[in-house]
Amino acid sequence: MNVYKRKIKKQKRRLFISVAASLFALSVIVSAVFTVVTFNTEKQLLYSDASSYASDLFAYLENLSVNERDYAGYFINSTLSKDEQLILIDNDGVTVAQTKNALPVDFKSYPYYQEEGMGCIDFDSFKSSMTDEQYKKITDYLLSEKTDDGSYYELLCREFYYYNGDIKPKSIEIVKTIEENVWYVQDEVIEHFELEPIIIDGLTLYKNGAMQRNVIDKEFVFGNYSRENLFNKVRQNMNTDDENNIFSYVFSIDGSEIYYNTYGLGNESSLVDDGNFSYLYAYYTSFSVRDDNGDVKIYSGTYVKRLNVLENCVNRIAFILIYIFVIFMIVGIILAAVIWHTMKKQLVQEEKLRITTNAMAHELKTPLFVIGGYAENFLDNINRDKNEHYAQVILQKSNDVNELVERMLDYSRLDSGYDTLHIEKANLTELVKDILENYDSNRINLEYDNEIFINADKRMMKCAIENLVDNAIKYSDEEDSINIKISDKRFSVSNPCEKLIKSEIDKLWEPYHRLPQHSSESGHGLGLPIVKRIFELHKFKYSASYSDGYITFWFSY
DSSP states (O other): OHHHHHHHHHHHHHHHHHHHHHHHHHHHHHHHHHHHHHHHHHHHHHHHHHHHHHHHHHHHHHHSOGGGTTHHHHHHHHHSOTTEEEEEEETTSOEEEEOOSEEEEEOOOBSGGGOOOEEEEEHHHHHHTSOHHHHHHHHHHHHOOOOTTSOEEEEEEEEEEEETTEEEEEEEEEEEEOTTOOSGGGSEEEEEEEOOOOOOTTOOEEEOOTTOOOEEOHHHHTTTTOOOOHHHHHHHHHTOOOTTSGGGSSBOTTSSOBOOOOOOOEEEEEEEEEETTEEEEEEEEEEEEEOTTSOEEEEEEEEEEEEOHHHHHHHHHHHHHHHHHHHHHHHHHHHHHHHHHHHHHHHHHHHHHHHHHHHHHHHHHHHHHHHHHHHHHHHHTOSGGGHHHHHHHHHHHHHHHHHHHHHHHHHHHHHHTOSOOOEEEEEHHHHHHHHHTTSOTTTEEEEESSOOEEEEEHHHHHHHHHHHHHHHHHTSOTTOOEEEEEOSSEEEEEEEOOOOOHHHHHHTTSTTOOOGGGTTSSOOSOHHHHHHHHHHHHTOEEEEEEETTEEEEEEEO
16 A cells, blocks of 8 residues: 555656646746737837827927027926937037036026026036035035034025026035025025136126025036936947938037038937847937028937836736736646546546455455366366266356356446436335345344435435345344334444444445455455445445444435
């Protein structure tokens, strides 16, 4: 039996490994296909959104009036993220607007009718307008933590020049302030710095009054507004130096000049691989605008945006991948359980067949040995005076073998499920009475209150009850009485028996099994297994129990 258990365990391990491996491979394939499809779908969606946005963006810039051209730089630097860059130049090669390391601000000045403060502060120009000592002092102040009373340092612009959308601070101050302060006069001036910006002659110096707080963001002072040169990355990834290519209208490698050749009307776009599952979308367009003097000016613009495809869909992919693996895991468990149930049933059947075959061989061995031996006596003419006895023994053993074969066929037919039930309403009481007419009525006590009707196959039920009665008579003494009781819900047969434990009683239902103390009795050990199978086909509850010197076999209906 240990060999059988090891075989079951080995088969179970193989089954779960093969099912797990197969489903894991399938889930990997499904996940890979889904990931690729999702990634490409997200890429196309981002490409489409970028194209639509770029078109709208340049349409807005085109519709700005001539007097609002200075606003373009402020607009694109305050609107576009670090993953976006844009440059707009005219047909004279003058840069109208471009994204750069700049702080978009809306400074106020005094008097109000002089205010010209909506523009950008370029970081390189801003930093070069001060000394290293000034820059260090400013950054030291801005790096200070808030004090216990909630005050902190800010950098304010007090005077500035304005030209073509560029703000050039002339004087700045470090002030100590709190969040509730909204006016300059509420702040405490800590230190004043005069800067030396590069300007052209004739520019107006704008000053703010006691009410204005023109704050310069400290992150800008630390250089955190810098942008990667996506224009150059596009050119490098496209691996082209063709000046007629639309992407020749970009910054050079050092960012010091702008390439441009001729201007054409129309829109073009492209997508290049930027590595790390991201792409660079590049859009080129040109348009013409008539100024107040009636002159037509042509503008060319290039817009580049990094599309972080994986970053945009990684959460969705991760969720679906987890979902796929969970589904496949659940399916795998269910599938493995179903397959294992079927396989285990098959293995049990194989083990049962092996045990049955061994038991059957053992049962056939004795009568066949006797038949063979007596047949040899016939052939050798040994003890001729016993020929009649030999013939009778051979006939008896042949009948025993025939009976065993018939029992085996009955059990095999029932166990395989090929025997079809013919359910009908049967009078159980009358059926038992008819059966008992073939037995010694002095030994059998039948107890019932009234006639009981059940839905069953009458032929099979007769076979089961006969086997129970035969079993009770065979394994009890001639003077012992056998009790049969029929109630509304249960039928039972009891006979005297030596004390049995539950494990011994359970084995009585197994094919070819007989208790050691009954090994000398005639029989083949198939009666109770046939009864068991008949009850199972009818879905009747059944069992056997020992109490007070009696063993009772019963079934309920």
